[in-house]
Amino acid sequence: MTAHRNNQSSFSEISPSEFFYRNRDLAGFSNPAKALYTATRELVENSLDACESTEILPKISVRIRYREEERHEPDPRTYVLTVKDNGHGIEPRQAPNAFGRVFYGSKYRLRQARGMFGMGGTMAILYGQITTSKPVTITTSTDGREFHTFRLLIDIQNNKPIILSKSTKRGVGSSGTSVELLLHGDIFRASAKIRDYFRQTALVTPYAEITFIDPQGRLWYFPQTTATVPKVPRETKPHPHGFDFEAMRRLLKHTDESSFPKLLMNEFHRVGKQTARNFLRFAKFDLRTDPRTVSNEETVRLVEAMHRFDGFLPPDSNCLSPLGTEILKSGIVNELKPEFYSIAIRPPSAYSGYPFIVEVALAYGGKTIGEGVRLYRFANRIPLLYDEASDVAGMVVNDLLDRRAYNIPREAPLAVITHVCSTKIPYKSVGKEFLAERPELERELKNGLRETLRQLKSYLSRKGSIEAVLRRKNIYAKYLPLIAKFSQALSGAKSPPRYQQLIKDFEDERVITVEQIANAKKKSEGKIE
Amino acid sequence: MPTQRRRVKERSSNRKVELKAILQKLGKEVYDSLDSNRFPSIDFPSRSVKNIVYEPKSKQYILGSRKVTRSASNIKHIRPFTQLTWLAYFATELVGQEKTSTLRDVYYSSQAYDIEFDDQSQSDSIITDLETVIERAREELNIYPEERSAIFGDLDIEYTVRGYEGKRLNLSSHPDGYLIGPSLSTAEFVDTSAEMVIAVEKGGLFTRFVEEKVHSRFKAIIIDTAGQAPRATRYMLRRLHEELSLPVYVMTDGDVYGEHIAMVIISGSARAAHLRDLTVPSGKWIGIWASDIAKYNLPTIPMSEIDIKRVHDLKRDPRYQKGIWPRELDTFLKIKRKCELEAFSKFGLTTIVDKYLPEKLQIAKSL
Ligand SMILES: Nc1ncnc2c1ncn2[C@@H]1O[C@H](COP(=O)(O)OP(=O)(O)OP(=O)(O)O)[C@@H](O)[C@H]1O
């Protein structure tokens, strides 16, 4: 058991459900339109997590409809939201708590996942219950043979599920989960955002097949375009640099380990014997101190020393799962259909002991991308649609493109895609909308963007030179025959001069140029024919 | 009436034969390059300001040694190169068929051959290029500007233009004078009793000179330059001097522009530095000088700022460094006044012919 997991009880006395209902802005449920969008997103993210964590190619269908009796009511009104996946499902024992209890989840571990807080899906259910007084229906199967169905309400005061009914059916199919809930929503104001969300999800999740049917019965289909699923991220132990006082206090309280160096080696990321000893000496603790006897004051000193000590190895990025060139490429090619793209995958880096990887992609031209710069932000593969201006990526893109150091005109049709993956994304709020300006993050975003901009710049100049070659050839083809004609007439020669090779040579030169470009093309960039 | 008539020294038809050979050679060089799969190119003297130099010996502006190369391989050059090749061809046709054309005609004719010029100034400048390449004036290619000036006097000419070949005319037969156009420019000089040429700046004075019989009283051929002398007129003056050995005198308004009109006839202009056959270095400016204003008590008008600036500009010009040229400029600066040829009318309409002209011609002998 890690210390983080224990966080779930930190609000237990004041009921987290109640707290979050009262502060629902924080979680992205501030009005009926945003609530409909956020609920859809949270359920879809849970479904994707349930597939990705076991390398299943996701097939997800989403439906939003109004109830027949409210068909002619104006927005906002009650909507039925259904999200169905083919993920690993959930054990029937766990299901009521997973969906009926805030801060209950399987993703507190230090592992890259879309979900982080143990509240996204549950908040959607809670919001639905409060606005419609209707229960949520969950059907889940872990083996594709037994299908368990629950109807739940949440006991808000006590933060626990009330099971209204429970049944099990046998059948033949695949594992997976379906969640259906009723909620107060406003599709009129939400539908553009919801569609953006699906489009952008498709951009970085091209290995998923997503179907969305909107209240008017229109179907939006995002096909699976690659069979590459990103590798499942490994779980990792916390890095000393990111460890806080509360976590340390609990660790020391619950541990059975009496050797201080051993405790450090077992509980922390990349801490070996030598490092553990060096650190304890640095923190002025006797190597023989029994960690279970450390006082609160000494714990403060210990944690402070941990943050200051620079002898720890940097966090290992093995636990991270970046999108990678293949997935980015396939998403970009299918969704943005650009003329050119370039991708930069930055080497792993870390902030406060959390490893992260930044990926930046740039797509240029084509019919789909409009004029100007459009930024697509992602964090652990989740599209971030709100508050671009407050986001660190938003600021970096603004900064760099404003300087025009890359000769790329302001109106150039350009899409910038940034993806940050980490065991802990530095969201500024639980609403998962924008990332904080950690200097390390800012630096990596900048470097990634620079790299892709450089590739675009050189593409544009090569393209310019090919076009110039073609232009030249056309000009020669137009004027040389005239020169030939008049010089023949002037000189009195009987037959026209044989100059055709001059134009032919030029064609050959052009072919070479195109081939050279093809050869020089790196794996991380490409031109779409 | 004097009867002693002069014989023509040199006939101009040789030049025509030469010209055709030059154009053919140009065509052959371009043809040969293409035929051996090389991009043709043409070298000719640069006409940029830096390459226009004053040659004291000939007292005129000429082009220096700097060359430009126009190559068909350069995509910026290939269009003007094509235009130039076409123009050489078109000029050969003009000369061969003995047809003339104006600058404007050339611009429009190009369209029949799929040669595009953006506007007439572009075709005009290609014409200047060709002049530079072959070192012949466009008039020899039968290409004339619209502007015309006039000639009058006892000179027998023989037309060479198609339809008039062999036909002769005496240039004193019509009192309004004759336009110095293509047919006159290409005519052969046969015979004359004239002993000098007087070029005047203004049509009014030209008419007065004819009325007052200057041509017979002074044995002069009279030419109206109509302001700054067009190149055809300068070419005509040159021929009258070269072929008939006649001295050339120029009479202009008494201002800095008049002085410069005379200078261009005598020493040429920077703009035509690529051509050598447009000057009469031995020509004389006989007035109205700045110093004549006081001497003849002529009515004047004040010089403007621009006039004064122009004087300062010319004072720096190498052509204005010797003789009457700087002296008169200084006088203009001193009196800051100018006058027109018509100013003599104050003393009666014929005073300029009866008194001023003979006195100045006398003075000119000592210049
Ligand atoms: N579709 C699903 N398939 C399998 N398990 C699910 C599914 N949806 C939710 N769960 C389980 O329910 C738990 C709670 O989900 P919830 O969305 O409330 O929190 P979370 O995803 O852990 O974190 P976050 O607040 O960041 O979304 C998850 O941790 C997961 O174990």
Ligand SMILES: [Mg+2]
């Ligand atoms: Mg979730």
